[in-house]
Amino acid sequence: MRSADDLTARARIRDAALVRFGADGVAGTSVRAVAADADVSAALVLHHFGSKDGLRQACDDHVLGLIRSGSAGEVEHEALAELLAEATPLRRYLARALLDGSPAANTMFSEIVDATRRWLAEGEAQGWVKPTEDPLARAVTYVSWLFAPLVLGEQVGRLLGGDVAEMRTSVRAARVGLDMLTNGLFADDRWLKAFSSVT
Template identity: 70%
Template structure:
């Protein structure tokens, strides 16, 4: 059995790696850097995770756990959840930019879980039906992650880091306003792209 201090050290190392990988990327980060950030020895990092690759896998799993728990967040605890998710958002953005196999798995799982979440919303009546559930989920997730991947450009125009809660909430609210209340007052663009979609298929 691991001691409580052992588990605490492991979590502290993982959190330090999550932040450092998110800021600098996996390739530019060393085990020694993570150890220094966590206030432990490099030997302890290796003891817990085996290697930098093992540390990255632990970060991937932590991000996946955060995604899996996303549907369990109550509206009352939303602010606290957003604050604690800042390192996760940064890590995810960097992983997507690096386009690793792990990042592809993360993106796929996020899309699949979002598709199921939206399907549940349809059944409960708070999501409108769609003719293409997969495309809706992929597009929705892309909209959510776009500001993180385009962090420098989005932050420059919104005046803050999109991974930080204040800017993230500002962008999310604008997006939700469009999704909830609509953006266009008629269906001219929807009709045009529906026609184009039909004509492009065999």
């Protein structure tokens, strides 16, 4: 059995890897760099995780666990909102994972879309979300909008004057996005009609 100190070291290594992978990507991160950040030896990293791929898998599993921490509907969405609002390293990691691509990243995105689709359906039933003829496309688009500032972080941050993974800039962008979703952007339906006429 592992000691409490051993388990703490494992979590510390994983958290250091989340930060490094989020900032530099998996390809740009070495086991030695993670070990130095966690203040442990590279041998201990390999002892716990076997390889850099094993370490990445542990990070993926951790983030997926946070995404799955809710049970259904609004609870799931609140868990995701907490993840995105309060955990800057996790936000960066998730954005980088989606950019780099992996089976785990595909699973993460799909599960976030599924949770969001259920959340929006619940909103329809309660009357605070407008109905749609295409709930899947709505959920995919909503989640895509949610992650776009993170994926385009350098460009968005450059124009908004801050790191989009940090709360201040993130809230600024989110507030404007919610205003657009709540109050609308266009004064008439010309663009909706134009796109609706395309077959």
